[in-house]
Amino acid sequence: MTYQPDSRVAYIVQHYSATPIESDFTAADIDRMHRARGFNGIGYHYFIRKNGMVETGRDLSQPGRFETGAHSKGENSVSIGICVEGGVTRSARDVGVDNRTPAQIAAQIKLIRNLLRRFPNARVVGHRDMPGAATQCPGYDASAWWAEVSKPALPQSANGGIMAAIIAFIKGLFT
Numbered sequence: 001m002t003y004q005p006d007s008r009v010a011y012i013v014q015h016y017s018a019t020p021i022e023s024d025f026t027a028a029d030i031d032r033m034h035r036a037r038g039f040n041g042i043g044y045h046y047f048i049r050k051n052g053m054v055e056t057g058r059d060l061s062q063p064g065r066f067e068t069g070a071h072s073k074g075e076n077s078v079s080i081g082i083c084v085e086g087g088v089t090r091s092a093r094d095v096g097v098d099n100r101t102p103a104q105i106a107a108q109i110k111l112i113r114n115l116l117r118r119f120p121n122a123r124v125v126g127h128r129d130m131p132g133a134a135t136q137c138p139g140y141d142a143s144a145w146w147a148e149v150s151k152p153a154l155p156q157s158a159n160g161g162i163m164a165a166i167i168a169f170i171k172g173l174f175t
Contacts, residue, residue, distance in 0.1 A: 001040075001059065002068040004077050009119040011079040012112060013072050014126045014142040015044060016087020021099045025085050027055035034070065043070030044081040046111060052103030054111055057081075072130045079130075080115060080122070084108060087139045096136030102170050109149055124150075145173075 019025045027047040034042050042057035045066070049055065059067035060080070071081030086099045100108070112124055126142030128135050148169065 002077075003059075003062070003065040004068055006064055006066060006119060008078050009066065009080055009122045011072075011075060011130070012115050012119065012122045012124045013075070013079045013081050013130060014108075014124065014138045015071060015081060015083040016096060016138045017047070017083050017085050018087050018093075018096070018137065019085060020088055020090040020093065021050070021086035022090050024050070027057055030083065031057070039070045043076075044083040045069055046080075046082045048082065048084045048104050048107050048111070050085050050101050050104060052101070052107040054107050057083075072127055072133065074132050075130050080119065082108065082111060082115075084138065087137065096139035098138070098140035098173065100173070105170055105173065112146070140173075 017025060017030060019029075026049065027042055027044075030044070030047055031042040044057045045060055047055045047057055058069050058081070066080065069076045069079065069081045071083070072079055084100050084104050086104075087096050088094070089097065089099070116122060116124075124142060124146035126140070127133055127137040129143055
């Protein structure tokens, strides 16, 4: 295991697992897949299941340093990887799509906000946004999504306030 100082983190990279959304996968399943490809374990720091459960991968438990991931070739030593279960369908395994569930999106937002407290200078990006990446992953424009999600909160209003805005935004992702 190789560790880097927290100060090196420049990116929080969003991924999909490229597993069919119709099937269930766990971090342990991804770990087995990555080991079969020659990795020393799961390449991501976090894995978010369809039900919103966040499972840990690479080590972030040590204050001031993080275990180098294996999720974005060339940038692993300066990034934290979050993988969301899904991203493809059985009928179109080569076409990346945004099929995150509302539970995954809620967990993803909470996790990113927590990570940004630890890594305040990191940018939230998609795997496809990384230099040299030739991929559709994570199936949506993660930078634009995060810019929208992280806008300052709307003032409370008679129509339900901020919660209504969040619900409308999440519903909009699936239409």
